[in-house]
Amino acid sequence: xxxxxxxxxxxxxxxxxxxxxxxxxxxxxxxxxxxxxxxxxxxxxxxxxxxxxxxxxxxxxxxxxxxxxxxxxxxxxxxxxxxxxxxxxxxxxxxxxxxxxxxxxxxxxxxxxxxxxxxxxxxxxxxxxxxxxxxxxxxxxxxxxxxxxxxxxxxxxxxxxxxxxxxxxxxxxxxxxxxxxxxxxxxxxxxxxxxxxxxxxxxxxxxxxxxxxxxxxxxxxxxxxxxxxxxxxxxxxxxxxxxxxxxxxxxxxxxxxxxxxxxxxxxxxxxxxxxxxxxxxxxxxxxxxxxxxxxxxxxxxxxxxxxxxxxxxxxx
Numbered sequence: 562x563x564x565x566x567x568x569x570x571x572x573x574x575x576x577x578x579x580x581x582x583x584x585x586x587x588x589x590x591x592x593x594x595x596x597x598x599x600x601x602x603x604x605x606x607x608x609x610x611x612x613x614x615x616x617x618x619x620x621x622x623x624x625x626x627x628x629x630x631x632x633x634x635x636x637x638x639x640x641x642x643x644x645x646x647x648x649x650x651x652x653x654x655x656x657x658x659x660x661x662x663x664x665x666x667x668x669x670x671x672x673x674x675x676x677x678x679x680x681x682x683x684x685x686x687x688x689x690x691x692x693x694x695x696x697x698x699x700x701x702x703x704x705x706x707x708x709x710x711x712x713x714x715x716x717x718x719x720x721x722x723x724x725x726x727x728x729x730x731x732x733x734x735x736x737x738x739x740x741x742x743x744x745x746x747x748x749x750x751x752x753x754x755x756x757x758x759x760x761x762x763x764x765x766x767x768x769x770x771x772x773x774x775x776x777x778x779x780x781x782x783x784x785x786x787x788x789x790x791x792x793x794x795x796x797x798x799x800x801x802x803x804x805x806x807x808x809x810x811x812x813x814x815x816x817x818x819x820x821x822x823x824x825x826x827x828x829x830x831x832x833x834x835x836x837x838x839x840x841x842x843x844x845x846x847x848x849x850x851x852x853x854x855x856x857x858x859x860x861x862x863x864x865x866x867x868x869x870x871x872x873x874x875x876x877x
Contacts, residue, residue: 592791593837599662599794602835602871606651606680613646618740618747621650624701626740626750627681630694634760636685646685653678658874660805661796664721664763668712672770673723675803676706677753682761695732695756702752705735706768711755714763723765732756733766770804770826780819780850782808783859784834788844789815793836795860797852798877800830806852819852828852831877834860835870845870 611619618628627648634642653659654677660666666673677700683690711729715722733755740748753766782795790810795817797806808817817834829851836844846862865873 591837591839593793595794596662598835598837601867602874603659603662604651605662606649606682609648609650610645611648612644614643617742619648620748621648621652623652623655624750625650625652625679626699626748628697628699628740630692630696633692633694634683635691635693636688639691642685642690646683646690649680649682649684651680653680654803656875656877657803657805658798658877660803661794661807663805664714664723665807666723666765666767666804668723668725668769672804673712673765673767674706674770675765675767676702676709677766678764678803680763681757684760690760692758692760695758696760698755698757699738699740699750700752701750702735705753706766708768709733709766710768712765712767714765716763729755729757729764767803770802778853778856780832780852780855781814781857782817782832782834783857784817784846785844785861787838788834788836790817792838793817793834793844795832795834797828797850798831798833799828799852802828804828804830827854832858832860833874833877834862843867843870845873847873 607622609619609621613629613634616629617631618626620626632641634646636642651659653663654675660675660678663678666675666678679700681698683696711726711733712723713726713729715724733753735753736751738750738752738754739746740750755764755766757764784793784795795808797808797819799805806819806821809820810817829849831847832850833847834845838844843865844862845865846860848858848860850858
C-alpha cells in the first residue's frame with residue numbers, strides 16, 4: 562500500500578512537470594519552386610492600365626512618378642498609340658529584401674551598393690512598345706549618393722549581368738522637381754530624375770563596393786535536420802547597405818555556405834533561412850552574421866505563417 566501511494570505521488574509529480582512541446586519535423590520529400598516561393602514573400606511586378614489620351618503621367622508605388630512624352634509613344638509598326646497601355650513595374654530596394662528576387666547585383670566581378678533597382682515594361686495588347694522620345698522617371702531620395710552610376714541588365718547572359726550605362730548615367734540628375742498635369746503643377750519630388758529610352762528595362766542605380774570573389778573566410782550554416790535546398794533558401798542581408806547574397810548549398814555536407822563576398826571587407830548583417838515544409842507550413846529563422854569573418858553559425862527558427870515572415874522581411 563505504501564509503495565502504491567509513493568508510485569501514485571510520483572505519477573502526479575511527473576505529470577505536473579510535463580510540458581507540451583511542438584516538435585519540428587519537416588517533410589524532407591517536399592520540394593519548393595524557389596521563384597514562386599520568393600514571389601509570394603516579396604511580390605512580383607504590379608500591372609497598371611493608363612489611358613495615355615487622358616494622362617501624361619502615372620504615380621507608381623514608392624511615390625515614384627513616370628512622365629510620358631507628349632504624342633511620342635508608338636508601336637513597332639509605327640502606328641501612333643491611343644487609349645490604354647499596360648505598365649508593369651517593380652522596385653526591388655523598398656524594402657531591400659526585394660533583392661532576393663533580383664539578379665545578383667554585381668558587375669564584372671564587383672558588388673554594387675544598390676541605391677535603387679527597378680523593372681519597367683510598357684506594352685499595348687501584349688505587344689512591346691517602341692519609344693521615339695524618352696520617358697522620364699522621378700523617384701524620391703532624401704539625399705544623393707556620391708558617384709552614383711546607372712546600370713542596365715544584360716538578359717542575354719545566363720544569370721543576368723549588370724552593365725554600366727554611360728549614356729543613362731549622364732542623364733541622371735538629383736534635385737527638386739515639379740510634376741505637371743494639364744500644364745499646372747501637380748506634385749513636388751525631391752530626388753532623382755532619369756530619362757529612359759527603352760520601353761522595357763531593368764535599371765540599377767548604385768556604385769561599386771569592392772571586388773567580388775570566393776572569400777577566404779567561408780561561413781557554414783547549421784540548420785535543423787531536414788532543411789535542405791529542396792525546401793529552404795538561406796540569404797545574407799547586409800545591415801547598412803543594399804546588398805543581398807544567396808548562399809550556396811553543398812550536396813555532400815548538406816549544408817548552406819557562403820562562397821561569395823567582397824575582398825578585404827567584413828559586412829555586418831543578418832543570416833536568414835526561409836523554408837516551406839508543406840503546402841501551408843513555413844519555417845523562418847534569423848541570426849546576426851558578419852560576412853567575411855564568421856566561419857560557422859547556427860540558425861534556430863520556428864514555424865511561422867507566410868504573413869508573419871513577410872512582416873519580418875519588410876523590416877530588414
